[in-house]
Amino acid sequence: MLMLIKNGRIVTATDDYTADIFIEGEKIKAIGKDLPVETGHAQSLQVIDATDKLVFPGGIDPHVHLDMPFMGTFSSDNYETGTRAALFGGTTMVIDFILQKQGNSLRAALEEWKGRSDTNCVGDYSFHMAVTDFNEHTKKEVKGMIEKEGISSFKTFMAYKGALMIDDRQMIGLMEEVKKHGGLINVHATNGDLIDYLVAKHRDEGKLSPLYHYLSQPEVTEAEASERFVDMANYTGCPGYIVHLTCEGALNAVRNATRRNQKVFVETCIQYLLLDASLYEKDFDGAKWVMSPPLRQKKDQETLWAGINQGLVQVVATDHCPFKWEQKLMGKDDFSKVPNGHPAIEHRMELLYSEGVNKGKITLNKYVEVACTNPAKIFGMFPRKGTIATGSDADIVIFDPNEKHTISASSHHMNVDYSGYEGWELTGKVKTVLLRGQVAIDDNKCLVEKGYGQFIKRSKVVQVI
C-alpha cells in the first residue's frame, strides 16, 4: 500500500513547512517538496490532497479509562467505542490503566485487562500498570512488566484508601524498584485522608449535592500531595509524572522540583483548561463534571495555560472516564456515590486547537508538543509515535483549521448520552486520520474495524524532554 499526502502544511513539535509525505505500508518513507512518484508505483498509489490543510502527527492521549470497573459499575466506553471515538477526534493512540486488585498480583490484573481489550481496539493502545498493593511479590513483577510486557509506567494513588491507595512507605519502595529498571511512576496526587475527612463531614451535615464533591477536594489536598510526591521522587531519584494536575498550588510544588533539575513531568487535562467549578452550582446537573480532582477556579486555568508555555506542563490528556446519565444517578442523593469521570476522548484535539491555538494561548508547535510528541517521548514510544518523520509510523491527522462545528451528544461517537461541552462551537475540524498507513477516518466515517488497533510495547522510559 502506497500513499502520498500532497501539499499539506506539516506541523511537528519543532517544524512548520509545506511538503508531501510518502507512505509505504505502515511507515513514512519520505518527506519532501513535490515528491517524484515512480511510474511503477502510480497505479497502486493513493493520493490525498492536503492543500490548505494542517498535517499533524496522530494525537496520543496517555490518560483514559475504558471499560473500567469503578464504584460498582463500568465506564461506558469499551475498547472499541472509546478508541473509535478517539480516532474521530484525531487521537490515534491511547494509554489506559490496569488496576491491580489489592491482595492479587500485577500479572492477574494484566490478564484481566487483556481479556477486555485484546482484539477489541480500533486505534492503537498501551497500558500503565496501577500498583495498588506494593509488597515483596509485586516488587518482583516490576522488571518483567517493563522488559517483557513493554509496560514501563506505574500508576500510584495517594487517595482512595482501602481500594487503590498506597502509603508513602510503599511509594518509596516502588520508586526504588521502578528506578532500578528504567521505568517511571505516574501519580494521582491528592491527600486521601484529608478528602475522606471532608467527605464524611459534609455527609454528616446533610450536604449531599455535587457541589460538595468539589468542596471536599480543596486545592490544598492536591498541592500537599504533589509536593510530597515530588519530594519522595527527588529522594529516590525516580522519574515521576503527575497526572491530571489542576491548580496553582500543585503547580507551584512542581516549580520547586524544576529548580532541583528533577525529572517530574506534569499532565493536565483539557477540562481543567476550559471549564471551572461554577458548573457545580447547577444542582444535580453538576454531576456531569464530578471527577477527581474536581474542576477549579478561573485563576487555575490561567496558571495551567501559563504552565504549558513555561514548559512546566508537558502533556494535555483527558482522563476520559465516561458514565451514562443513569450511572451518574447512582449518586442522586449523595455526591460521594456519583461515579467519577467525564467524557472527552473524542474532542481533546479539536478543543485544544480551537480554544488554545485559535485563541492565541499556545502556538501550533506547542499544540503538537503537548498533545502528540511529549506523550510519546515521556512514555517510551518516540520517534515511532508522536512525530512526522521518515521511519515513523504513518499516524497522521489532516485538519481543516477553519471549519466550524458544534459539539453535541447527538453527533459524538462516544458511548455516553451527554457531553460536558454541549453546544460549544469550535473552529477547526479533523478531516482525515491515518493510523499506521491506513485511512482510519475520512469524511466523518470510520474505515477500520475493531481489532485493527495494536497493543504498542513501550521502551524503557527515555528522558529526552
Ligand SMILES: [Zn+2]
Ligand atoms: Zn484517571
